[in-house]
Amino acid sequence: MLEVLAIVLYSQQPIVPVEEGIASYYTVASSSPLTASGEAMDDGALTCAMLEGEFGAYYRVTAENGRRVVCRLNDRGPYVKGRLIDLSRAAMRALHPTAGLLNVTVERIPERELPPWLWSGG
Numbered sequence: 001m002l003e004v005l006a007i008v009l010y011s012q013q014p015i016v017p018v019e020e021g022i023a024s025y026y027t028v029a030s031s032s033p034l035t036a037s038g039e040a041m042d043d044g045a046l047t048c049a050m051l052e053g054e055f056g057a058y059y060r061v062t063a064e065n066g067r068r069v070v071c072r073l074n075d076r077g078p079y080v081k082g083r084l085i086d087l088s089r090a091a092m093r094a095l096h097p098t099a100g101l102l103n104v105t106v107e108r109i110p111e112r113e114l115p116p117w118l119w120s121g122g
Contacts, residue, residue, distance in 0.1 A: 021084025023061060023104040025092035026077070035075035042088065049075035049086040050106075058109045061085065061095065063102045069094040070109065 026049070028041045035041055037055040048059060048071035055073055062068045071091045078086040085106055087095075096102055 018105055018107045019084055020103070020105050022082060023063075023085045023087055023092070023095070023102045023106075024078055024080065024083050024100065025087045025089055027089050037074045039074050041075075044090045045088055046071050046091045046094070047074045047088045048072070048091060049077035050084070051076060051078075053108070058114060059085075060107050060109055061087065061091065062105045062107075063095040064104070065096065067095045 027043050031041060033041055035047075035049070046069060048061070050059075050073055053059075053073045057073045059071050059073060060068055061071055069087075069091050071087060075086070078084075083101075085104065092099065092102070095104070
């Protein structure tokens with residue numbers, strides 16, 4: 001009976017796609033001072049750019065070294081073939097102190113899993 005209940009509950013959860021690919025980072029000096037969402041670019045914020053996704057959504061980025069960071073989507077990119085996500089300088093440094101490119105896994109964090117004070121409503 002408990003197994004059936006677990007299957008029913010699990011089947012009600014939305015599927016959160018996990019993507020694997022290459023992360024790069026960008027800075028105010030290497031891009032526009034404004035992001036695609038209209039925010040000022042901030043090298044010290046934990047933000048990211050992806051070609052798709054809702055501005056304000058949060059993503060968990062896990063590097064192959066096991067380190068993780070949670071970033072808020074506020075820009076579009078990367079526009080370099082073969083790259084999955086562009087990270088702010090602070091987000092990249094949270095994953096690795098010196099790397100410019102990293103193999104990563106990216107997953108969207110559902111709103112219900114975020115602390116209430118973090119979710120801005122996108």
